[in-house]
Amino acid sequence: MPELPEVEGVVESLRPFVVDQTILSVQISEQLLKSHQQGKQAIIKGESPADFAQQVTGYRITALTRRSKYMFFELMDGEGAALLVGHLGMTGAWFPVHELSEITETKFRNHVHVIFQLSGGYSLVYSDIRRFGEMRLLNQVEDHPPLMLMAPEPFSEEGLPHYLAMAKLSKYKSKPIKAFIMDGHVISGCGNIYATEALFRMKIHPNRQVSRISEKSRIELYKAIVEVLQESINRGGSSISDYRNVNGGAGSMQHFLKMYGKKVCPVCETPTKQLVIGGRTSTYCPNCQK
Template sequence: MPELPEVEGVVRLIRPAVEGRTVQEVTVSETVRESKAGGKDAILKRITEDAFIEEMTGATFRSVERRSKYIYFMMEKEGPFLFINHLGMTGAWFHVEALDGIREEKFRRHVHIVFTLDDGSLFVYSDIRRFGEMRLLQDESGYPPLLLMAPEPFGEDALHHFLDMSNRPKYARKPIKEVIMDGQVISGCGNIYATEALFREKIRPDRQAGDLPEEQKTALFRTVSSILAESIEAGGSTISDYRNINGESGSMQHRLKMYGKKQCPDCGAETEKMTIGGRTSVFCPSCQK
């Protein structure tokens, strides 16, 4: 699943491609139409395909921002509204002149939303597993989970928020790995970067959050934010299906020391796995205590 750095990389490339552009035409795939006809709310959440097409046709992309792992498109059409996108597991955006400009066949075969822009170019959403989400809202209050997201992880307010939340009974008894992956506690930290941060701080992923002293939790938070910032500059991590809108991969995966590793790079011990919060956690049983 694309995490904060990958989404930030996508947003930085989306901005010059779509800001100021107006949607001339919208196409929704037959796959999405058939899925919704069968009672599944595939990609387009709480809106019909035809209503989505009607609302987006003639709308202008005013600005594009990232909030945690969400992409916020600020739109204008007889007034402002929000177009929210979450990439899910395999969502990807492409800005091309024609669909054959998408280089990889697996993404071409799973194109689900196509916006034809006023310069003739195509702004294309592909999603192999269709776990991504699109919502049209008047503001964030139209989808309450957005209001619960933690502050962006690069400021002191985010550290104070993390320390406060991690001490609450709801989180204090949970494994620290699960806590730092919770978007209401730290914004945008998923499995990859949680694994790396815990390894760098030599903390076992199953340690209860309430057992960690504040000094150690502060160091862990700063490491999480540092790794996220490092990954943004590296273009994110490409583990399987992440691509930016030019179809390019990130390079942060080459810097990862623990995620997906079978041997600890520091002590040479064989790594172990456990499941925490439904995700596989890799750790060094010797270095991480």
């Protein structure tokens, strides 16, 4: 699943193609229409695809930003502002193209579900192989309460104090540290890949309880998370599975990961082990991480 660095890369690459463009029309795939007819809200949430297409048409995209793992398309028309919130799910990808043939990988070209025709001549295409992504049209962010529960951005001044305060709550004290730092209410945007890397850098076992980590070590771990997230942003993210940037290219951070998906520890050459924490497979070195 794309994490904060991958979403940041998509937002930065997509911004020049969409900002100040008006949405002229929206095309929805037959597969998505059938899914909604069967009572499954695939990708488009909170309303029917037809209503979504009608309501979003005519808006001008005034800004595109990232919040945690979400993309915020800020919209404006003659009647006021709105917000299109997007999430890539596990396999979502955006492509600004003139023709669908410009999407080079067949697997993405065969799973196009939403096409926004923009005033500048580009089609903004959303492809999603597994259809776990989402789009939600809101009047304001407060209209979808879960968005208000996200932790501050990890790069912000509020991020560290918030994280330290959450570590003192009784509901988190007995949790594994890996589950704690992957919780979006604690740290925004830190998923399995970068949690694994930060814990390895700090030599902390992923299953160690939050209460068994000193505040000094918690602070150092937070700094390690911020560092690895920034490194990945600088390298265009990790293209481990189906993540692609808007040009269809892959990031390079996967070549610099030290623990995620590794069979042998790069430091002590001990075979790594795995366990499931918070529903995700956690790879760790039984010798280095205690």
